[in-house]
Amino acid sequence: MGDKSEDILLQINHVRYKKSDGQLCVAHKKIGWIIDNTDNFALSVLYTEIKTQKISPEGKPKVQLQLILNDQNTHVFHFTNPAGKDKQTQDRNNVKERLSQLLTASKRQPPDELLEKKRILEENPQLYRLYQELVPKNLLDPDDFWKEIAATYKKTLPPTMQMGISGAFLADIKPQTDSTNGKVQYNLTPEIMLAVYRTYPAVKKKHDDYVPSRMTESDFWTRFFQSHYYSAHTTSRTEDVFFECAKYDDKEWVRDLAKIVNDPMLFLSNIYEEPPFSVAKQTVSKAGSNHMHATMIRRFNQHSQNILKAQSRSEQDRLYEEMIAKNPDNLTNGTPAPQLPEPKSKRARLLEKLVYSDLESSTSTNTSALNLQQKDRYLAGPPTHNTVEPTPPHQLEALKQELALSLSTWKPSFDDVQNPVQAHKTLQMMSGKCREGRQSEPDTNGLVEELPLELRGELSAVYSSGGELLRHFWSCFPPRTPQLISKLHTLHATLAKYHQNTLRPFQDKAVRDYSYRSGVLDHLVHMFHTANTKYENWKARYGGR
Amino acid sequence: EFLEGEMPSSRPLREDDPSLLVLLIDTNPRFWLKQTQLRQRSNHSSSDLQSDSHSENSVFISVMDQIFVFLNSFLLLNRGNHLAVIASHPRESRYLFPVEREGYSALSHKESDFSFASMNGRIMSELELLLNSSVEEKSECRNSRFAGSLSLALCHINRMIFENPNIHPRILSLCASEDLSSEYISVMNCIFSAQKQNVPLDVCVLIDTDSLFMQQAAHLTNGIYWKPIRFEHLLQDFLTIFLPDLYSRKHLILPKSEQIDFRATCFCHRKVIDVGFVCPVCLSIFCDELTKCRTCGTRMPKKRIRRESKPIIKFENT
Numbered sequence: 076m077g078d079k080s081e082d083i084l085l086q087i088n089h090v091r092y093k094k095s096d097g098q099l100c101v102a103h104k105k106i107g108w109i110i111d112n113t114d115n116f117a118l119s120v121l122y123t124e125i126k127t128q129k130i131s132p133e134g135k136p137k138v139q140l141q142l143i144l145n146d147q148n149t150h151v152f153h154f155t156n157p158a159g160k161d162k163q164t165q166d167r168n169n170v171k172e173r174l175s176q177l178l179t180a181s182k183r184q185p186p187d188e189l190l191e192k193k194r195i196l197e198e199n200p201q202l203y204r205l206y207q208e209l210v211p212k213n214l215l216d217p218d219d220f221w222k223e224i225a226a227t228y229k230k231t232l233p234p235t236m237q238m239g240i241s242g243a244f245l246a247d248i249k250p251q252t253d254s255t256n257g258k259v260q261y262n263l264t265p266e267i268m269l270a271v272y273r274t275y276p277a278v279k280k281k282h283d284d285y286v287p288s289r290m291t292e293s294d295f296w297t298r299f300f301q302s303h304y305y306s307a308h309t310t311s312r313t314e315d316v317f318f319e320c321a322k323y324d325d326k327e328w329v330r331d332l333a334k335i336v337n338d339p340m341l342f343l344s345n346i347y348e349e350p351p352f353s354v355a356k357q358t359v360s361k362a363g364s365n366h367m368h369a370t371m372i373r374r375f376n377q378h379s380q381n382i383l384k385a386q387s388r389s390e391q392d393r394l395y396e397e398m399i400a401k402n403p404d405n406l407t408n409g410t411p412a413p414q415l416p417e418p419k420s421k422r423a424r425l426l427e428k429l430v431y432s433d434l435e436s437s438t439s440t441n442t443s444a445l446n447l448q449q450k451d452r453y454l455a456g457p458p459t460h461n462t463v464e465p466t467p468p469h470q471l472e473a474l475k476q477e478l479a480l481s482l483s484t485w486k487p488s489f490d491d492v493q494n495p496v497q498a499h500k501t502l503q504m505m506s507g508k509c510r511e512g513r514q515s516e517p518d519t520n521g522l523v524e525e526l527p528l529e530l531r532g533e534l535s536a537v538y539s540s541g542g543e544l545l546r547h548f549w550s551c552f553p554p555r556t557p558q559l560i561s562k563l564h565t566l567h568a569t570l571a572k573y574h575q576n577t578l579r580p581f582q583d584k585a586v587r588d589y590s591y592r593s594g595v596l597d598h599l600v601h602m603f604h605t606a607n608t609k610y611e612n613w614k615a616r617y618g619g620r
Numbered sequence: 621e622f623l624e625g626e627m628p629s630s631r632p633l634r635e636d637d638p639s640l641l642v643l644l645i646d647t648n649p650r651f652w653l654k655q656t657q658l659r660q661r662s663n664h665s666s667s668d669l670q671s672d673s674h675s676e677n678s679v680f681i682s683v684m685d686q687i688f689v690f691l692n693s694f695l696l697l698n699r700g701n702h703l704a705v706i707a708s709h710p711r712e713s714r715y716l717f718p719v720e721r722e723g724y725s726a727l728s729h730k731e732s733d734f735s736f737a738s739m740n741g742r743i744m745s746e747l748e749l750l751l752n753s754s755v756e757e758k759s760e761c762r763n764s765r766f767a768g769s770l771s772l773a774l775c776h777i778n779r780m781i782f783e784n785p786n787i788h789p790r791i792l793s794l795c796a797s798e799d800l801s802s803e804y805i806s807v808m809n810c811i812f813s814a815q816k817q818n819v820p821l822d823v824c825v826l827i828d829t830d831s832l833f834m835q836q837a838a839h840l841t842n843g844i845y846w847k848p849i850r851f852e853h854l855l856q857d858f859l860t861i862f863l864p865d866l867y868s869r870k871h872l873i874l875p876k877s878e879q880i881d882f883r884a885t886c887f888c889h890r891k892v893i894d895v896g897f898v899c900p901v902c903l904s905i906f907c908d909e910l911t912k913c914r915t916c917g918t919r920m921p922k923k924r925i926r927r928e929s930k931p932i933i934k935f936e937n938t
Binding site for chain 2: 445447449453454455457458471474475478481483485488493494497498501502504505509
């Protein structure tokens with residue numbers, strides 16, 4: 076059996092049908108019955124064909140389950156478990172439950188689907204025409220049609236939304252009192268009943284159980300209004316219908332509370348406000364002080380919570396909760412639990428709120444990590460040498476004592492602080508040093524700054540022209556082609572002329588007119604000399620080629 | 621006057637602007653005690669007492685006397701001048717002036733009861749407290765920690781600039797210990813922040829060898845680096861070189877620092893190199909070529925290195 080829809084969810088032995096013993100098998104999409112000692116299904120009914128199921132009342136000796144099909148046929152299964160009537164009842168109830176779930180699951184799909192398809196066809200005349208062309212003429216199977224052609228249309232349909240429940244629906248049931256005999260009359264409409272079912276799935280379960288087999292509708296609802304759902308004072312009859320519901324509600328409440336309290340994004344201890352400048356801590360009246368009030372408030376809260384949940388519940392959740400309502404303690408195996416959203420970590424939720432995925436940069440650069448060993452080698456500076464020899468400790472101590480004594484007996488007396496002869500010597504030496512610092516490098520800017528402003532312009536002109544000539548000269552080396560050689564010769568001649576005509580007069584002028592030292596153009600002259608030497612050497616080696 | 625949003629210390633210098641001088645005194649006990657020992661030996665060996673008319677045996681105290689004269693002169697130059705004195709010690713750095721203690725408030729020279737005698741006395745008593753502290757000295761700490769005192773000085777300057785926006789700060793450091801290579805990064809950071817704040821760092825070095833950190837400090841912050849020949853006669857040097865304020869310095873010729881050694885050290889041997897090899901990934905410096913960088917593990921195939929005949933980075937000795 077590979078197909079999932081054929082998996083047997085529930086198998087009950089000792090079930091009689093039409094006077095033969097056999098097994099009842101409940102599968103995903105159908106229910107089947109096998110006669111004992113055979114392998115194939117004698118009876119197999121799809122859920123889509125089943126209209127309702129019925130069970131025999133409590134008091135009857137036989138424990139039976141009846142299936143009513145759409146075409147008014149009936150199948151009756153008789154549970155004959157040799158272990159006793161209780162076991163039979165249990166078997167039957169199991170089957171009934173499972174069946175009811177599966178029935179509702181399967182029933183919900185077709186109407187929606189058909190309606191949906193109909194709507195699509197109505198909205199899109201082209202599609203409708205296509206449909207008309209292909210399907211009735213047996214050119215294309217309807218399934219194929221819907222799968223391939225209409226697949227795109229189906230996706231664009233907005234999800235159908237259910238109408239929510241009014242928060243005050245219970246309060247809006249205004250009872251009418253007959254003042255004569257103290258009876259209270261409630262007017263109940265199907266909408267109210269639906270609202271109750273959606274808000275309290277437990278009540279729905281109870282309704283399915285008890286009505287119409289055990290009690291009438293009116294009786295059920297009377298009991299409902301007398302129960303804790305509607306009145307503040309519950310009648311403490313333990314065997315009441317809704318007592319189980321009360322237990323279920325309590326459990327549900329605890330679960331909800333845990334969910335809220337454990338939410339890392341809510342900070343609940345901050346809800347009580349303290350007015351500023353309040354000196355004494357005011358005793359905050361907590362809600363749980365009066366027990367009556369507490370239960371009342373809790374019921375109200377739970378009611379509101381349930382209304383909210385009714386709106387946002389999904390199909391699976393509904394089934395799940397119905398099942399829990401019926402049997403809060405054990406879940407039958409095989410039901411898939413609804414996927415609860417895992418409690419996201421606080422960090423993930425914060426990130427959700429902070430980050431917009433479309434604002435993040437789409438490029439991701441591949442960076443490789445840089446592993447550095449011995450990082451302290453970056454941090455250590457140049458090595459230092461300790462030239463101070465360590466003094467032996469006892470001498471150190473003695474000296475320390477002396478110093479301490481001197482410090483304590485220190486009196487300011489500044490008469491002899493400076494020896495004038497020594498001071499004079501120091502001053503002389505320092506002046507000498509300063510003067511040296513001035514003159515030590517002849518070709519630094521310090522020299523140029525002492526030139527008068529008029530000469531500075533001329534100096535820069537001389538430098539730039541001389542430098543240009545030199546550049547041309549040096550670019551000729553090594554002279555490989557005849558043109559370069561001839562260029563070299565001419566440049567050399569030019570340099571010599573330049574030296575004679577421009578540099579010398581400039582230097583002479585500086586010395587003569589401005590009584591300047593003759594070192595102002597030393598650097599340039601030095602460069603010329605170097606060029607000259609290079610030329611001479613080259614000429615000597617390769618001479619006149 | 622002072623415009624909003626303008627850094628106070630980047631204002632142009634004007635005549636008669638008040639200055640803030642922060643003096644960092646290096647109280648390295650080993651150095652000073654050693655000097656006292658040397659002086660005692662020389663006193664005993666030579667009977668020439670003319671060179672030392674001062675009968676004080678302790679070198680430290682004689683130097684402190686000279687410093688007091690210098691400080692008093694500084695305060696006399698301009699009514700608005702401010703002063704702070706910080707002592708650096710191998711163990712700690714702390715303020716010597718102005719300091720609040722129980723019994724008397726911080727002495728400010730603007731108060732009416734200020735006198736040079738009381739200021740000098742205060743500084744001396746603080747020094748006494750520092751040097752007589754009974755905490756055991758660790759034998760490894762032979763040198764004073766300069767980075768801490770420099771940071772203290774810079775913080776003090778920062779605060780004073782807020783209180784007196786017109787002031788021009790500078791730092792004078794009396795250095796009596798050698799460089800601590802473990803302090804290199806901290807000292808460089810302090811120097812850069814002083815540079816940013818336009819605070820010149822003047823250094824007077826009393827030890828025999830040149831201090832590389834101090835040279836760089838003075839060079840980067842436009843300060844003066846001075847190494848006196850004989851430091852028993854410091855006062856004249858101080859009065860000539862370090863007393864004039866920043867405005868007057870532009871008109872004086874003050875000793876220039878000699879060539880500073882900016883060379884790097886190789887990572888493998890810690891020796892100073894002129895020409896070296898640098899890993900292009902982690903920028904660590906080696907003195908000889910390697911096939912694999914020792915810090916980051918990058919492979920440098922020999923063929924690629926051989927192809928380029930020159931080394932990758934050349935450090936020139938300027």
